Amino acid sequence: xxxxxxxxxxxxxLRLLQQxxxxxxxxxxxxxxxxxxxxxVRAIQAGARLRELDLSSVEPAVxxxxxxxxxxx
Amino acid sequence: xxxxxxxxxxxxxxxxxxxxRAISPRELTAAILxxxxxxxxxxxxxxxxxxxxxxxxxxxxxQELAAGQSRGPLHGxxxxxxxxxxxxxxxxxxxxxxxxxxxxxxxxxxxxxxxxAGAVIVGKTNLHEFAFGVTSxxxxxxxxxxxxxxxxxxxxxSGGSGAAVAAGMGAASLGSDTGGSIRIPAALxxxxxxxxxxxxxxxxxxxxxxxxxDHAGPMTRTVEDxxxxxxxxxxxxxxDPASSRAPVPNFRAELQDGIRGxxxxxxxxxxxxxxxPDVEGAxxxxxxxxxxxxxxxxxxxxxxxxYALDAMESIILPEAVSVHLQWLRERRADYxxxxxxxxxxxxxxxxxxxxxxxxxxxxxxxxxxxxxxxVDVLVTPTTAIPAPPAAxxxxxxxxxxxxxxxxxxxxxxxAVPCGFSAEGLPLSxxxxxxxxxxxxxxxxxxxxxxxxxxxxRRPPLAAEAS
Numbered sequence: 054x055x056x057x058x059x060x061x062x063x064x065x066x067l068r069l070l071q072q073x074x075x076x077x078x079x080x081x082x083x084x085x086x087x088x089x090x091x092x093x094v095r096a097i098q099a100g101a102r103l104r105e106l107d108l109s110s111v112e113p114a115v116x117x118x119x120x121x122x123x124x125x126x
Numbered sequence: 127x128x129x130x131x132x133x134x135x136x137x138x139x140x141x142x143x144x145x146x147r148a149i150s151p152r153e154l155t156a157a158i159l160x161x162x163x164x165x166x167x168x169x170x171x172x173x174x175x176x177x178x179x180x181x182x183x184x185x186x187x188x189q190e191l192a193a194g195q196s197r198g199p200l201h202g203x204x205x206x207x208x209x210x211x212x213x214x215x216x217x218x219x220x221x222x223x224x225x226x227x228x229x230x231x232x233x234x235x236x237x238x239x240x241x242x243a244g245a246v247i248v249g250k251t252n253l254h255e256f257a258f259g260v261t262s263x264x265x266x267x268x269x270x271x272x273x274x275x276x277x278x279x280x281x282x283x284s285g286g287s288g289a290a291v292a293a294g295m296g297a298a299s300l301g302s303d304t305g306g307s308i309r310i311p312a313a314l315x316x317x318x319x320x321x322x323x324x325x326x327x328x329x330x331x332x333x334x335x336x337x338x339x340d341h342a343g344p345m346t347r348t349v350e351d352x353x354x355x356x357x358x359x360x361x362x363x364x365x366d367p368a369s370s371r372a373p374v375p376n377f378r379a380e381l382q383d384g385i386r387g388x389x390x391x392x393x394x395x396x397x398x399x400x401x402x403p404d405v406e407g408a409x410x411x412x413x414x415x416x417x418x419x420x421x422x423x424x425x426x427x428x429x430x431x432x433y434a435l436d437a438m439e440s441i442i443l444p445e446a447v448s449v450h451l452q453w454l455r456e457r458r459a460d461y462x463x464x465x466x467x468x469x470x471x472x473x474x475x476x477x478x479x480x481x482x483x484x485x486x487x488x489x490x491x492x493x494x495x496x497x498x499x500x501v502d503v504l505v506t507p508t509t510a511i512p513a514p515p516a517a518x519x520x521x522x523x524x525x526x527x528x529x530x531x532x533x534x535x536x537x538x539x540x541a542v543p544c545g546f547s548a549e550g551l552p553l554s555x556x557x558x559x560x561x562x563x564x565x566x567x568x569x570x571x572x573x574x575x576x577x578x579x580x581x582x583r584r585p586p587l588a589a590e591a592s
């Protein structure tokens with residue numbers, strides 16, 4: 054169920070964060086990285102919980118027809 | 127009527143007096159500016175006070191009235207703007223050191239429409255840095271304090287607007303709302319806050335936080351005033367790619383029609399759990415009051431709502447970091463720690479998670495649409511707790527849990543005062559309506575407001591400063 058902590062190990066998340074930041078030209082020092090750990094892990098846990106759902110027939114909310122502005126609802 | 131009493135009039139009361147020349151725009155503006163001088167040092171609600179410019183605008187409004195020209199109900203009325211609405215020639219900081227000296231050359235669409243409606247802009251209000259947080263504990267311009275208890279947070283990110291309006295420093299302010307940033311400070315400061323439908327009010331020239339979730343809207347002491355301000359700022363704007371061509375109704379036309387025979391939905395499970403006892407008691411009493419007013423209560427549920435905050439996190443973070451990427455590369459040291467860490471941590475989110483968030487968002491929006499086919503509005507608490515202590519507050523989800531899901535849907539939602547905690551802190555209900563049906567949301571809000579006295583109470587600070 055949502056809002057239960059999904060099983061996400063911190064180390065791979067922090068490596069991913071450091072690499073993703075590096076690709077964007079941003080260096081994150083180790084001391085800063087550990088301060089961000091809970092935020093990064095929580096963000097990835099949110100994605101893990103979304104994957105509990107069967108989204109096979111669901112399109113993203115941002116799809117829209119040509120000439121129409123995207124609307125979220 | 128003395129100057130301080132002028133400050134506590136609603137916009138519509140001020141308007142009636144100005145239109146029949148019982149008070150002048152200059153007199154009214156001077157009263158508000160003087161009150162800001164006295165009260166703001168204790169609340170830190172303003173980043174910039176526009177005394178000279180406001181005096182000039184008020185004088186011009188007065189000349190126009192003398193010449194028989196009225197621009198409408200906002201003519202000559204003082205209003206403030208959250209400091210992320212662009213104002214020509216006046217710095218617009220976003221509450222950020224990075225933008226501390228930024229002076230836009232043009233007004234944003236909302237500012238322009240307010241000026242065209244005759245409003246006098248008295249200042250730019252303080253906010254959470256870059257609108258990315260709910261405490262308004264700004265590391266660069268100082269924290270905003272709650273007028274009901276200075277050791278409590280005012281909510282955010284439009285905390286300065288909430289504190290200003292609650293403390294009589296203007297009857298209206300413009301806020302912005304990405305996950306609750308209008309409704310949360312409205313709730314914690316004891317005022318009305320309206321997040322209109324996505325696309326109803328232009329975001330052009332408003333500093334973005336997350337494009338697909340950002341809304342602009344009014345914060346006022348009465349529901350009628352929220353309608354009045356919305357009327358001035360609503361409508362299609364080609365400069366905003368998400369702006370809607372939906373017709374703009376007269377938002378005050380049905381305000382006083384009552385709610386007898388209308389239906390309101392109560393989403394018992396998600397929105398009525400983990401409430402503080404004060405909130406629970408006040409909201410139950412508010413639901414009973416709506417029934418007493420003749421509305422029919424329908425218990426209903428929403429699909430997928432348990433995933434709303436996960437979808438929110440998956441969308442808001444990548445959009446926000448995209449806005450900030452260049453500044454993160456070049457000005458990282460100039461961010462406050464909490465916003466910087468939140469943005470940097472967002473870089474860990476894979477693209478597929480953002481897309482999944484948008485897929486779940488569609489499911490959640492569909493759930494709300496289905497619920498709103500059975501009822502005219504949905505009624506929930508605005509926040510699960512009253513204003514928390516500023517020191518040591520670390521769980522923003524207690525404030526965003528009920529507001530953020532509505533940003534995913536784009537539906538209109540209004541926070542209205544519904545009581546006070548045992549400690550004397552304001553409490554609030556949230557009324558959510560169908561897309562582009564602000565009229566029914568406001569009708570419910572007005573009926574409830576008129577049946578209660580909560581909106582008439584003034585914070586203790588108000589009496590001390592008079």
